[in-house]
Amino acid sequence: xxxxxxxxxxxxxxxxxxxxxxxxxxxxxxxxxxxxxxxxxxxxxxxxxxxxxxxxxxxxxxxxxxxxxxxxxxxxxxxxxxxxxxxxxxxxxxxxxxxxxxxxxxxxxxxxxxxxxxxxxxxxxxxxxxxxxxxxxxxxxxxxxxxxxxxxxxxxxxxxxxxxxxxxxxxxxxxxxxxxxxxxxxxxxxxxxxxxxxxxxxxxxxxxxxxxxxxxxxxxxxxxxxxxxxxxxxxxxxxxxxxxxxxxxxxxxxxxxxxxxxxxxxxxxxxxxxxxxxxxxxxxxxxxxxxxxxxxxxxxxxxxxxxxxxxxxxxxxxxxxxxxxxxxxxxxxxxxxxxxxxxxxxxxxxxxxxxxxxxxxxxxxxxxxxxxxxxxxxxxxxxxxxxxxxxxxxxxxxxxxxxxxxxxxxxxxxxxxxxxxxxxxxxxxxxxxxxxxxxxxxxxxxxxxxxxxxxxxxxxxxxxxxxxxxxxxxxxxxxxxx
Amino acid sequence: xxxxxxxxxxxxxxxxxxxxxxxxxxxxxxxxxxxxxxxxxxxxxxxxxxxxxxxxxxxxxxxxxxxxxxxxxxxxxxxxxxxxxxxxxxxxxxxxxxxxxxxxxxxxxxxxxxxxxxxxxxxxxxxxxxxxxxxxxxxxxxxxxxxxxxxxxxxxxxxxxxxxxxxxxxxxxxxxxxxxxxxxxxxxxxxxxxxxxxxxxxxxxxxxxxxxxxxxxxxxxxxxxxxxxxxxxxxxxxxxxxxxxxxxxxxxx
Ligand SMILES: Nc1ncnc2c1ncn2[C@@H]1O[C@H](COP(=O)(O)OP(=O)(O)OP(=O)(O)O)[C@@H](O)[C@H]1O
Ligand SMILES: [Mg+2]
Numbered sequence: 001x002x003x004x005x006x007x008x009x010x011x012x013x014x015x016x017x018x019x020x021x022x023x024x025x026x027x028x029x030x031x032x033x034x035x036x037x038x039x040x041x042x043x044x045x046x047x048x049x050x051x052x053x054x055x056x057x058x059x060x061x062x063x064x065x066x067x068x069x070x071x072x073x074x075x076x077x078x079x080x081x082x083x084x085x086x087x088x089x090x091x092x093x094x095x096x097x098x099x100x101x102x103x104x105x106x107x108x109x110x111x112x113x114x115x116x117x118x119x120x121x122x123x124x125x126x127x128x129x130x131x132x133x134x135x136x137x138x139x140x141x142x143x144x145x146x147x148x149x150x151x152x153x154x155x156x157x158x159x160x161x162x163x164x165x166x167x168x169x170x171x172x173x174x175x176x177x178x179x180x181x182x183x184x185x186x187x188x189x190x191x192x193x194x195x196x197x198x199x200x201x202x203x204x205x206x207x208x209x210x211x212x213x214x215x216x217x218x219x220x221x222x223x224x225x226x227x228x229x230x231x232x233x234x235x236x237x238x239x240x241x242x243x244x245x246x247x248x249x250x251x252x253x254x255x256x257x258x259x260x261x262x263x264x265x266x267x268x269x270x271x272x273x274x275x276x277x278x279x280x281x282x283x284x285x286x287x288x289x290x291x292x293x294x295x296x297x298x299x300x301x302x303x304x305x306x307x308x309x310x311x312x313x314x315x316x317x318x319x320x321x322x323x324x325x326x327x328x329x330x331x332x333x334x335x336x337x338x339x340x341x342x343x344x345x346x347x348x349x350x351x352x353x354x355x356x357x358x359x360x361x362x363x364x365x366x367x368x369x370x371x372x373x374x375x376x377x378x379x380x381x382x383x384x385x386x387x388x389x390x391x392x393x394x395x396x397x398x399x400x401x402x403x404x405x406x407x408x409x410x411x412x413x414x415x416x417x418x419x420x421x422x423x424x425x426x427x428x429x430x431x432x433x434x435x436x437x438x439x440x441x442x443x444x445x446x447x448x449x450x451x452x453x454x455x456x457x458x459x460x461x462x463x464x465x466x467x468x469x470x471x472x473x474x475x476x477x478x479x480x481x482x
Numbered sequence: 483x484x485x486x487x488x489x490x491x492x493x494x495x496x497x498x499x500x501x502x503x504x505x506x507x508x509x510x511x512x513x514x515x516x517x518x519x520x521x522x523x524x525x526x527x528x529x530x531x532x533x534x535x536x537x538x539x540x541x542x543x544x545x546x547x548x549x550x551x552x553x554x555x556x557x558x559x560x561x562x563x564x565x566x567x568x569x570x571x572x573x574x575x576x577x578x579x580x581x582x583x584x585x586x587x588x589x590x591x592x593x594x595x596x597x598x599x600x601x602x603x604x605x606x607x608x609x610x611x612x613x614x615x616x617x618x619x620x621x622x623x624x625x626x627x628x629x630x631x632x633x634x635x636x637x638x639x640x641x642x643x644x645x646x647x648x649x650x651x652x653x654x655x656x657x658x659x660x661x662x663x664x665x666x667x668x669x670x671x672x673x674x675x676x677x678x679x680x681x682x683x684x685x686x687x688x689x690x691x692x693x694x695x696x697x698x699x700x701x702x703x704x705x706x707x708x709x710x711x712x713x714x715x716x717x718x719x720x721x722x723x724x725x726x727x728x729x730x731x732x733x734x735x
Contacts, residue, residue, distance in 0.1 A: 436553075436568070
């Protein structure tokens, strides 16, 4: 066993990041560092209405009074905010009409990622709002969607075209001062996506956004806002991978979801930011606040995430179950390898009656990494007959990694039921032997077993995304042998 | 096909197999019988390449190649199959996916083109029929929640899928009801060809009514102490292992 494990650990730790490449697209920068003038400059460059500038300034002032959170099971290096460039936009040459006009380098990048816009457009019917750094480069399908009244565009565009919706919903789920990173994001957010599904509309395609960090020293502060009006439905995909580089990069995104009565939003993420090298150098710091509000009765929000990247992941997609009979789900696979650190989980806040939440978390730790599940289930006194079921499993590969579980449960209503189950397991030598005896290599066997372990979560993903995620899981744990 | 000479195997310094010799040729069926704990499963595991066992002396040649120098998966790809006494469960991995992965890897090793999904499904259906395996089992996770008998049948199904040259079936008959026993035995017989060989490890003579062996070996205390034809199994059934012990004692004296 010992020999086998050493080999596996060796293989894993020598696995290299597959998507490490950069594109040379001309960038336009503003000076490094953060102060009130920078905040004003960002707002001015984006030609924002007054209310948004005020929002940003308020957030900036709040941020100044706050401190980096230190309660995570994480070792976070000092971040020098004066060294960060808070805004970068690819230089616009002219308005783009079709894909032919998109920078070929950019198209090539998408091709390397296996997410060519053309293919997406032609084959899968997915509307892609590709975000390179801070400004959205190309939005497809928006015309088709517009016919149904669906709004799907970059956040900046939405600010110009639908300021009333932005004003109404921005910060309504994640308040400015929620935490250090939400204050920061609210002050300097660059761009992101906005999505509005009108009453009774079922969005006919899966909406997807691909994020990339692409300029050295540029913090990424994405802002996503999804509003599902009464009786509507949308499945939204977010996937990302970042180029390989040496300096650490800060990423502090906010995603807000609001579902009105009888509406449903399914939000799926595959997160594959650059995790740093084998020695733990470089990699993205990923501090994300994602929260959904089941505002109306019978509404539903489900988060599915596959987290394989980033040097540090700090992320707790959460739901506030306000409407009666509302339903919330969180399905997560988090892989950490080498020196990666992840502190992730979910918060389910039950306010409405007969609300129901489910948490399925699968952690996979390898190398010298640390993987923590942190979750809060809170049943308010008003949440009669509410239920939560949480299942938190950890899979350890080798004995130099760590898995930790921090479940917090607060029930203030005796008619509610909260169940929590947790397991820790290892890939057994018997399982590997069985696979190998059938001719399957050690590496492939690990891929199979890990994907099997995570199946419950992967099954929640839309089909094409699931295949990509499966590959990603194997790749993240793959060695460079042979 | 398989030639084992003077094999010694230890685990944690304890010698389990002692000076074992065995020759198996293509087209032959062998049966190995012997009391509990005499090293039958150990022998099969060493041939398959289980690393916890240490080979301290001797050699194993498979088609002239030194098997002991080959990694586990290469032995399998070269045609060595082990039917496990206790099949392993792999949650979340469907039998179909498991077999697909195995066959892809084996074909790649042999320089053959991968099967298309259609070809694979057709091939799998044929093999399911051959071993009378319910097709619903292949949709389920590998061995997870399978009954004892289903697990054993599933081993034969995998053998049918992988078409090995040399199969060691470790107590594949244990825990089977009469019908399942017949199914398993029929499967093995149908898969028999002049180019492959099967070694069944069993405690029960009744299996040998269905799978008629060319040789029966009695293993005792880490070595093969007696070899005969199928009638040896009948004698053993009648007289029990005391007879062997006595005979051995006499030999030793
Ligand atoms: N992993 C192990 N660690 C320690 N001892 C072992 C291990 N595996 C096998 N042994 C010992 O080796 C001896 C032979 O075991 P083996 O399983 O090969 O016997 P067997 O002939 O197959 O018996 P049975 O008929 O009960 O299946 C036994 O004494 C057993 O306890
Ligand atoms: Mg045995």
